[in-house]
Amino acid sequence: xxxxxxxxxxxxxxxxxxxxxxxxxxxxxxxxxxxxxxxxxxxxxxxxxxxxxxxxxxxxxxxxxxxxxxxxxxxxxxxxxxxxxxxxxxxxxxxxxxxxxxxxxxxxxxxxxxxxxxxxxxxxxxxxxxxxxxxxxxxxxxxxxxxxxxxxxxxxxxxxxxxxxxxxxxxxxxxxxxxxxxxxxxxxxxxxxxxxxxxxxxxxxxxxxxxxxxxxxxxxxxx
Amino acid sequence: xxxxxxxxxxxxxxxxxxxxxxxxxxxxxxxxxxxxxxxxxxxxxxxxxxxxxxxxxxxxxxxxxxxxxxxxxxxxxxxxxxxxxxxxxxxxxxxxxxxxxxxxxxxxxxxxxxxxxxxxxxxxxxxxxxxxxxxxxxxxxxxxxxxxxxxxxxxxxxxxxxxxxxxxxxxxxxxxxxxxxxxxxxxxxxxxxxxxxxxxxxxxxxxxxxxxxxxxxxxxxxxxxxxxxxxxxxxxxxxxxxxxxxxxxxxxxxxxxxxxxxxxxxxxxxxxxxxxxxxxxxxxxxxxxxxxxxxxxxxxxxxxxxxx
Ligand SMILES: Nc1ncnc2c1ncn2[C@@H]1O[C@H](COP(=O)(O)OP(=O)(O)OP(=O)(O)O)[C@@H](O)[C@H]1O
Ligand SMILES: [Mg+2]
Numbered sequence: 001x002x003x004x005x006x007x008x009x010x011x012x013x014x015x016x017x018x019x020x021x022x023x024x025x026x027x028x029x030x031x032x033x034x035x036x037x038x039x040x041x042x043x044x045x046x047x048x049x050x051x052x053x054x055x056x057x058x059x060x061x062x063x064x065x066x067x068x069x070x071x072x073x074x075x076x077x078x079x080x081x082x083x084x085x086x087x088x089x090x091x092x093x094x095x096x097x098x099x100x101x102x103x104x105x106x107x108x109x110x111x112x113x114x115x116x117x118x119x120x121x122x123x124x125x126x127x128x129x130x131x132x133x134x135x136x137x138x139x140x141x142x143x144x145x146x147x148x149x150x151x152x153x154x155x156x157x158x159x160x161x162x163x164x165x166x167x168x169x170x171x172x173x174x175x176x177x178x179x180x181x182x183x184x185x186x187x188x189x190x191x192x193x194x195x196x197x198x199x200x201x202x203x204x205x206x207x208x209x210x211x212x213x214x215x216x217x218x219x220x221x222x223x
Numbered sequence: 224x225x226x227x228x229x230x231x232x233x234x235x236x237x238x239x240x241x242x243x244x245x246x247x248x249x250x251x252x253x254x255x256x257x258x259x260x261x262x263x264x265x266x267x268x269x270x271x272x273x274x275x276x277x278x279x280x281x282x283x284x285x286x287x288x289x290x291x292x293x294x295x296x297x298x299x300x301x302x303x304x305x306x307x308x309x310x311x312x313x314x315x316x317x318x319x320x321x322x323x324x325x326x327x328x329x330x331x332x333x334x335x336x337x338x339x340x341x342x343x344x345x346x347x348x349x350x351x352x353x354x355x356x357x358x359x360x361x362x363x364x365x366x367x368x369x370x371x372x373x374x375x376x377x378x379x380x381x382x383x384x385x386x387x388x389x390x391x392x393x394x395x396x397x398x399x400x401x402x403x404x405x406x407x408x409x410x411x412x413x414x415x416x417x418x419x420x421x422x423x424x425x426x427x428x429x430x431x432x433x434x435x436x437x438x439x440x441x442x443x444x445x446x447x448x449x450x451x452x453x454x455x456x457x458x459x460x461x462x463x464x465x466x467x468x469x470x471x472x473x474x475x476x477x478x479x480x481x482x483x484x485x486x487x488x489x490x491x492x493x494x495x496x497x498x499x500x501x502x503x504x505x506x507x508x509x510x511x512x513x514x515x516x517x518x519x520x521x522x523x524x525x526x527x528x529x530x531x
Contacts, residue, residue, distance in 0.1 A: 052427060053427070054427050054531065055531055056531045074432060075431060077531070078429050078431045078432070079429065080429075081426075081427060081428065082428070082429030086427065092420075092424050094232040094420075094421050094424060096232070096237075097230060097232055101230040101232075104230070105230075105231065105232060105424075105425065105428060106428045106429070108230065109425060109428055109429060109430045109434070110429070
């Protein structure tokens with residue numbers, strides 16, 4: 001599903017940059033759910049940005065969904081990104097698009113038919129409980145509502161790999177529970193899921209194998 | 224529904240506003256049109272003065288009334304050859320009065336009115352042809368000492384002048400095009416900069432480089448096309464007026480040059496405006512559009528390289 005071998009990464013280039021990850025090796029199979037743990041600044045977001053193809057690792061080998069990322073052409077990376085869904089820590093909703101258009105964006109970029117898009121958007125927004133806010137702008141929503149929109153956008157195109165960075169930090173307990181239930185359902189359906197968090201309570205409540213980072217190093221990879 | 228297709232967050236109407244770029248492209252197309260028109264006009268005038276009705280060759284026949292090798296006088300024999308040679312439109316022998324008028328300053332100085340004068344024949348050649356050299360041996364045979372003079376000093380100078388005017392026009396067009404490319408690049412970069420978050424997002428959602436560059440390029444191409452159209456239209460009245468003023472000089476025949484013009488007849492306008500000029504005005508907007516499209520494609524693709 002995805003494999004990292006001896007991967008290092010420095011923000012702002014290899015030499016002058018801040019070392020965010022050192023010598024990470026990982027092997028995660030299809031349909032697995034993994035927590036990604038570690039204190040603030042440990043490198044969780046950095047690892048997710050390598051997996052979501054937002055940055056290139058400075059060294060090592062990265063293979064995602066069978067594609068060797070370091071050698072791949074730009075167009076195959078673009079196609080690969082369409083199979084990876086990401087919930088970013090800062091949501092990254094576009095403020096000048098409506099909630100509907102934000103959630104529809106991945107499908108529009110895949111040139112899906114508009115009636116199919118409308119159907120999918122209504123279904124997923126109903127699921128996250130925001131079907132009445134489709135015409136709102138993201139900034140008119142609360143933090144938790146924005147986070148649910150970001151989650152809806154990440155799962156709407158049924159990604160094979162789902163990456164979520166602190167997806168519950170703005171949610172209440174009930175919403176977080178619903179989200180965890182969805183993640184487990186998606187994993188059963190074959191989606192590989194990595195969820196970064198430093199919320200110990202939720203990890204205790206939903207135990208699952210975890211990757212633990214500290215200062216950019218892997219401290220544990222346990223199941 | 225179709226309205227929604229481009230709700231991809233690029234918001235190109237904000238990134239590339241529709242007033243600034245067309246206006247600049249229009250101004251530059253206008254300048255390019257004037258420069259090209261100058262080049263075309265220089266070419267037309269040099270054609271007319273070197274090959275057209277303006278090109279006069281004079282043939283001087285000494286001892287015009289002496290008998291020719293065959294029969295008749297020398298001048299009659301020469302006129303006969305000229306009259307039947309291809310490429311010669313008219314051959315007119317200057318009358319004694321015309322000749323004396325021409326030579327008056329010298330004749331008055333010498334005070335000798337009985338000076339033997341050669342016959343002078345003005346030969347008008349067809350546009351673009353120089354029929355004289357092959358005739359020379361025959362003329363020489365029947366009228367020894369015959370002198371053929373082409374106004375080549377002037378036409379050579381005019382040709383050189385026209386060539387340098389054309390080079391200037393070409394240079395001006397190249398400069399205008401370079402400036403236009405720079406303006407399009409700057410506008411595109413500014414547009415990319417204002418939408419960089421949206422671009423980064425749709426890039427990470429799997430948008431191809433070709434999709435993003437195509438969206439920017441079709442917007443800029445359209446704006447440049449509109450600008451080029453504006454520039455062409457703005458240049459049109461000016462070029463028509465200039466063509467009208469230049470018509471008597473660039474007409475290939477004297478009849479065309481002196482005929483009065485019917486202002487309401489569109490065909491009359493089409494006649495006086497060189498066809499190259501009309502084609503140039505027609506070609507300018509698509510050329511501007513294509514230049515804008517290509518420049519934007521390259522600019523956006525280079526910019527996208529910063530994203531992995
Ligand atoms: N854009 C950046 N430029 C420079 N350094 C960065 C950048 N982003 C992160 N870093 C540094 O990289 C290291 C890892 O950061 P990262 O965001 O991956 O941590 P994290 O585990 O996600 O933390 P948090 O739990 O607070 O989100 C930190 O030391 C951070 O300061
Ligand atoms: Mg983080």
